[in-house]
Amino acid sequence: MSGDSDTAAQIQKHSTLDDKSEKRVFVGYDVRSKGYKHYNPITKKRMVSRDVVFDEKHHGIEMTN
Incomplete structure (x- = not known):
């Protein structure tokens, strides 16, 4: 693990027409x-x-219960 382990990242899922990220x-x-x-x-x-x-x-x- 690195010092930036809490950095938020957006994973891009590319499709032909839609721009989606998680x-x-x-x-x-x-x-x-x-x-x-x-x-x-x-x-x-x-x-x-x-x-x-x-x-x-x-x-x-941010974590929610």
Whole structure:
């Protein structure tokens, strides 16, 4: 894990007509591929992706119960 582990990230899913993104939490770098590890707090899943846009204005993610 790095010091920026609480940086919010938006993962872009490109389609032909729609611009879609999901808010994720940056976890670290994947050592097996050129990708970023990120966590989706809604689905509680970790993923690796190369297409990431970081929102450096917002650190952390607001959790709701």
